[in-house]
Amino acid sequence: MRSVLTRWLGAGLAAALAVITLVLAVTGRIGLYINPDGAWFAIGMAVVVLVGTALSFVLPLGAEDDHGHDHGEVHHDDHAHHAHERRVSPGALAAVAGGVLASGVVVTMLALPPASLSAELAASRDVGAPPLFAGSDVVSLASTGDTSKFGVGDWAAVFATATNPDAFEGDAVTLTGFVSGDTDGGFDLSRLVITHCVIDAQPARLAISADAAPPSTGQWVTVSGTVRATGSGQLAIVAEQVTPIDEPSDPYEY
Amino acid sequence: MALSLGLALIVVMAAIYIFAPQLLPADVPTRLQDGVTLALSVLIESLPFVALGVVLSILVQVWLPAGVLERWMPRRAWARRAVLSLLGMIVPVCECGNVPFARGLLMRGFSVSETMTFLIAAPIVNPIVIITTHQAFGFSDGILIARLVGGYAVANLIGWLYSRHPSPDALLTDRFRATCEVVVHERGGRGRRSLAQFLVELRAVMPALVIGSALAGAVQVLVPRNALLAIGSNPVLSIVAMMALAIVVSICSNIDAFFALSFASTFTPGSLVAFLVTGPLVDVKMIALLRTTFSTRALVGIVTTVLLFAFALGAVVNLLA
Secondary structure (H helix, E strand, O other): OHHHHHHHHHHHHHHHHHHHHHHHHHOOOHHHOEOHHHHHHHHHHHHHHHHHHHHHOOOOOOHHHOHHHHHHHHHHHHHHHHHHHHHHOHHHHHHHHHHHHHHHHHHHHHHOOOOOOOHHHHHHHOOOOOOOOOOOHHHHHHHOOOOOOOOHHHHHHHHHHOOOHHHHOOOEEEEEEEEEEEEOOEEEEEEEEOOOEHHHOEEEEEEEEOOOOOOOOOOEEEEEEEEEEOOOOOEEEEEEEEEEEOOOOOOOEO | OHHHHHHHHHHHHHHHHHHHHHHOOOOOOHHHHHHHHHHHHHHHHHHHHHHHHHHHHHHHHHHOOOOHHHHOOOOOHHHHHHHHOOHHHOOOOOHHHHHHHHHHHHHHOOOHHHHHHHHHHOOOOOHHHHHHHHHHHOOHHHHHHHHHHHHHHHHHHHHHHHHOOOOHHHHEOHHHHHHHHHHHOOOOOHHHHHHHHHHHHHHHHHHHHHHHHHHHHHHHHHOOHHHHHOOOOOOOHHHHHHHHHHHHHOOOOOOHHHHHHOOOOOOOHHHHHHHHHHHHHHOHHHHHHHOOOEOHHHHHHHHHHHHHHHHHHHHHHHHHO
């Protein structure tokens, strides 16, 4: 029993996570958790973990901590002693509790469907600092012309750092994101931007001015409109059309 | 026969992951769901590095002939530590993978203080971290230099402190010492020993990794970020706040520079350096991983030293910048 548990807490937990990784990759949803650009490494090593786990079944149960037994009585006694100590010490209790907790977490992960982060979490992460995800590359790219592939994150970086706002005046944009609050004469459009994995997700936010009543907070929308420099030299997006949509299958920008 | 049992188990897990959500009620509280999503993303991100660390640990322990590594090492203790703290430049593991790899070094006979030096230097002094930190900050405010020199210095400081410890074995957990004994005396072919090491290392690291990631996810949905960031421009409090943030968010050192960059407009440069030095070494996920090998006392010592050092470094950068 003990050796089965040992295997579960090591290779078992690792294999469960490797299975999750591979299922997500095969069904095209790995982007919900990590940047798809780096997924090849996660996928490759998940295969290694699964191959190792499958092969380890060849090793008899308990083989990995039994080797000392052939080395004479001294070692044997030593081990028995250790095992006995472990069973009663507070450290042993902690180890059991840790094992139960870790198993619970992984089983929960197996049982719950893949999900994206909620709009509430995005809002709680928004600390007002302008996002500068890729350094200054985006801004220099933007001033050289092609902004058709720009997302909310790119534009937020441009808006925060552009030194010559006029260069963007009149650019047509079509952006997808969720509504993160009302403003005077419009609303804020947000999207979470990921560098590596969801834990580093940072909200990017753009001010949208629109005539119609703003959609409710958390609603996903597609906005088409034009970039305008306001009187104070700030950039804003004037919406021509705001269409409510379902949450897209790729809710993040990378 | 045994092999097909293993494969069957993997298929069963895949089936559970694919079909269980359809059988269970879908109403999960938002916060719980967010916490699970965050924790799972950390796990998916770090599992490949842990697996790589385990593979390297097997290489070092089982396949590398005796004496190959040792021949290249200087004799003097401080010089050995200085070299080991640069090992991260050529060993392609990030902070999570370092732990199993370092355990392999210990089992191979490197001393506790030498291994600590490697373990603390490698997450910062490695090529990927240097490239990404440079991409994020360039050479502005000396942040990149302070991070690299700081990481290298604190690792050698801790290595030196613990090399003076009278009984280095006391710095390790009982459990790890027992594992060492078993591994060192192990017999059988290399394939068999590799598999055994694979099981032993995963058993040691996985529960800690899962719990550390779950903690990181939970803290992120429970502690409001605004509470930490209200104090960004104060030269002293900003350092404390960014260090607290580093411990909480548990972002991989490969990319934490981009994360820190988004605070550059509101926070002092010193606080960013403190963030970049603290995070890779003692965030909640890393502490859980280190606990697999080092005793609580040793861990308290390491964490305290890193925090004091990072604070002092941040303060110096703020004074100079």
